[in-house]
Amino acid sequence: MSALLSPSAQRTIVRRTRGRGHGPITRLMSPGDLGQVLKPFVFLDLFQGESSFAGGMPIHPHSGLATVTVVTEGDFRFDDAVSGEGELAYGGVEWMRSGGGVWHGKELSPGQSPRIAGFQLWLALPPELENGPVDSQYIEAKAMPASGPVTVILGEYAGLRSPVRAPEGVHYLLVTLQPGQA
Structure with missing residues (x-):
């Protein structure tokens, strides 16, 4: 049992998956x-x-959705005509709202690390944004708000607000626990 949650606040695991690779x-x-x-x-x-x-990601289209990419190991370089250039390392975020349509795939390139890892979350956009303008952001880790082990990727947490221009009501957190920490 976690030292942080009372028995009534604990939830059971509903589903586990190893996914499809x-x-x-x-x-x-x-x-x-x-x-x-x-x-x-x-x-x-x-x-x-x-x-x-x-x-090696080929240029490909997206429309009517958004993606948020979070780096959890290693680093990427980004180079975008509108958003500039820089590095995304642990906790860094790429936000891409495809709106009415966008071709992308060459904005990211390898950084200094031999290995990379992270998560990419795909979001359905609300109707008013499905065919709206394209919006991309590349936010380095140092600009992402954090409280203790929690980095606010989308939305709000503990009075902190993510700089990502995501639709209201969507919250996504990166929680980094040390070994043995609950």
Whole structure:
């Protein structure tokens, strides 16, 4: 039992998955399983592998959704004509709202680390944004608000607000626990 939660506040695990892998990407959640229950969350992908795979992503289209990519190991370089250039390391975030349509895939490239890992969450956009303008942000880890072990990726937590321009009411946290910490 966790020292932080009372017995009445603890929840049981409803579902576990190892996901379905394809190369360095493992799809942990999709519309055919928990995606139906957890809307607006559509897909949750875990990526991990040699950092060179970051530069190998072909240009591809998206429309009517948003993705938020969070780095949990290693680093990426980003270079975007509108958002500038820099580095995304642990806790750094890429936000891409595709709106009415966008082609992307060459904005990220390998950084200094030989390996990278992280999560990419795909979000269904509210109707008023589905065909709206494209919006991209690359936010380095030092600019992401944190309280103790919690980094606020989307939305709000403990009086802190994420700088990501996500739709209201969506909250996504990166929780970093030390070994043995509950």
